Amino acid sequence: MVSVTRRTGARGKDRRLAVEDKLQQAMERLLEQGHSFTQVSVEQLAAEADIARATFYLHFRDKGELVARLMARVTEEVVGATRAASPQTRSRSELRRMIKAVVDVYRRHYAVMAAIVETAAYDAQVEQLFRQMMDTLIGVNRRLQQQMKQAGQPRTPPLVADVVTWAFERSCHQLVRNRKPAQVNALVDALTHVVWNAMYVPQDGGDAD
Known part of the structure; x- marks a missing residue:
């Protein structure tokens, strides 16, 4: 039945x-x-x-199951926005478009994301869900880092993917709320600079456009 x-x-x-x-x-x-x-x-x-x-x-x-599903949906949206990234992404403009898409996800769901981060400090269940979300996003960047290595890109320290993921999350948490379009664009430019130089710089050290 x-x-x-x-x-x-x-x-x-x-x-x-x-x-x-x-x-x-x-x-x-x-x-x-x-x-x-x-x-x-x-x-x-x-x-x-x-x-x-x-x-x-x-x-x-219960509400816990709903919270888990909402976090999964936000994670899915973030991962979906990163699909433009690949070992073949050689242009800063391509990378910037991808980063802008991810920042837009954070902006749309800022209230939920901020509440999750704050609640994770004292709620073990929410902390576990938040860690699972971050582990998923770190995994995306680790795979990208490995793919780029296999594609002949320069070696990067093992924890670069982890650091980039956490820096991105912290930047969005602190710098997207109630910001004007110009301020959001400035954040996207800064994140593009950081990620490009950390993971995408061509072997000759130049900036490809």
Whole structure:
């Protein structure tokens, strides 16, 4: 017998995604209004998302499962934005476009990302989820670093991928909120400079355009 507490099949997946969208937007609105990440209740989320409390529990066991899924979705968006990077990326302008796309993801989801970082300092479950997200992103840059090495790019110290990933996250956490377009562009330029010189500089040391 199919459980009434979980949707299955394509239709069920579509419904779950629709509910996720509503709940993610509701969570971001509540956080932007100054509510605490850990204190936001299922009842508040359901009311803000304009869904029944019972609908929430049709798709998620508890708020922790929702938080894990929201973090996974943000991670997926960030990884998707990095797909332009490859050992064949020889142009700073190409790299800048990719970095701008990643920064835009952070900007769209800043409220959730900031709350996760702050909550991770005292909530072990959220800290674990945050670490898993960062490990995923570090893994992307480690694979890129290895691919570039195999493609003949200059050697870089082993921890460069880790440092670049954490520097990127910290920069977005500190420098994207309430910034004007010109300030965001300045951040993108700075990140492009750092990542290019750390991972993409051609063997002759010049800057390719």
